[in-house]
Amino acid sequence: EVELLESGGGLVQPGGSLRLSCAASGLSFSNSAMSWVRQAPGKGLEWVSGISGDSTYRYYAESVKGRFTISRDNFKNTLYLQMNSLRADDTAIYYCSAYVGGSMGHHWGQGTLVTVSS
């Protein structure tokens, strides 16, 4: 069974930084593209970033480009999201998700809450 466990969320001040982690098990992690998806309070799902299995390709939503960096450690089966210059509108539950082939969203974690507030 595939399990994705996010961690690293919390309260951070505007302009601050946070690094999210997603520990994966039950899948061939190095062969799986991964993504981060978020949901702000009262809003819909928003894709944030994605990364190929070998880290060759990394993509970002326009709203986070230049501020967030996605990475992975295939030896540790862990996905990361480094978030810098955080803003109030980055407040959301952040989910990590695993692809199957080129298809996003086949497996999901339970999410970690990020709150950006002074």
Added chain:
Amino acid sequence: QSALTQPPSASGTPGQRVTISCSGSNSNIGSRRVNWFQHLPGTAPKLLIYSDYERPSGVPDRFSGSKSDSSASLAISGLQSEDEADYYCAAWDGSVNAWVFGGGTKLTVL
């Protein structure tokens, strides 16, 4: 404003068939495959349909997907109370190199 357009709400009575639409453009739905998700806020989203009409194992065949040109649809037949949730379509958009979601449709089972 979402790149994919969904109706904000839909409703039906138990046993009915409900359809949720998702409208996009040539750069996303028109040239890429569509996924559909079921989501209860605060819980992990669940993949219902991938590659336009494929169902992951474990998803009941009451859920079906279709696509025509730059629009896609999710149909739920034999509506049940546990189907009450938010539903999202998503597709890769080649013009921005990003996955884009619809704004979501809140399904109410009356």
